[in-house]
Amino acid sequence: MPTLQFLSHSCFRFAIGQTTLLIDPFFSGNPKAPADAANINPDYILLTHGHGDHLGDAIAIAKRARSTIIAPNELAVWSQRQGVKAHPMHIGGGWDFPFGRVKLTIAHHGSGIGPGPNGWEYAGNPCGYLITAEGKTVYHAGDTALFYDMKLIGEMHPIDVALLPIGDNFTMGVTDAIKAVEFLKPRRVVPMHYDTFDLIKADPGRFAVGARSHGCEPVILAIGESLDY
Ligand code: NI
Numbered sequence: 107m108p109t110l111q112f113l114s115h116s117c118f119r120f121a122i123g124q125t126t127l128l129i130d131p132f133f134s135g136n137p138k139a140p141a142d143a144a145n146i147n148p149d150y151i152l153l154t155h156g157h158g159d160h161l162g163d164a165i166a167i168a169k170r171a172r173s174t175i176i177a178p179n180e181l182a183v184w185s186q187r188q189g190v191k192a193h194p195m196h197i198g199g200g201w202d203f204p205f206g207r208v209k210l211t212i213a214h215h216g217s218g219i220g221p222g223p224n225g226w227e228y229a230g231n232p233c234g235y236l237i238t239a240e241g242k243t244v245y246h247a248g249d250t251a252l253f254y255d256m257k258l259i260g261e262m263h264p265i266d267v268a269l270l271p272i273g274d275n276f277t278m279g280v281t282d283a284i285k286a287v288e289f290l291k292p293r294r295v296v297p298m299h300y301d302t303f304d305l306i307k308a309d310p311g312r313f314a315v316g317a318r319s320h321g322c323e324p325v326i327l328a329i330g331e332s333l334d335y
């Protein structure tokens with residue numbers, strides 16, 4: 107049975123058999139990050155986009171742990187230029203990795219890296235991920251607005267666990283995320299991307315009530331807490 111662990115913000119660790127995945131490993135500068143999280147040695151690091159609260163510590167971890175980064179093409183090639191292994195993909199495309207299948211979905215957001223001294227670096231489009239392994243599918247929405255095609259994602263890929271941002275301001279807020287649950291029809295839903303900073307304070311309890319009204323089981327994970335799915 108695969109396990110996912112919430113490591114604050116939009117970061118999750120997946121244990122699938124002997125394989126460890128990290129998605130959006132934002133620890134440095136994250137006031138909610140678990141103290142030991144940056145010491146995880148993942149086989150793969152999935153990145154939804156280039157913003158600092160998602161790209162985070164990915165390059166440093168990948169260098170130390172020799173992880174392979176999975177990302178949209180432009181962000182994957184940027185990662186290769188930093189000296190790490192990367193598997194480029196793009197939206198709508200899937201690939202069968204040894205641990206399972208990864209498919210990229212759309213996300214309505216930005217994906218610039220920086221800004222540095224020369225401004226923003228281009229990192230292509232942001233994405234979400236469908237991760238199917240051991241007969242179970244997880245949907246990590248990344249940072250996104252609500253979009254109607256979530257209905258199509260749910261129709262074509264029965265979702266066991268959806269990981270949805272609820273923090274508002276930069277992404278869906280609670281009301282839109284409840285609508286996303288209606289569209290996606292996941293078996294369970296975990297809220298993310300809230301309460302890390304003042305700008306994204308949200309009420310997961312109100313989200314849970316809304317999710318339940320659509321027949322979905324809400325799972326509010328404390329930071330560090332795990333879920334077998
Ligand atoms: Ni973002």
Ligand code: MN
Nearest residue numbers: 157159249276
């Ligand atoms: Mn973000």
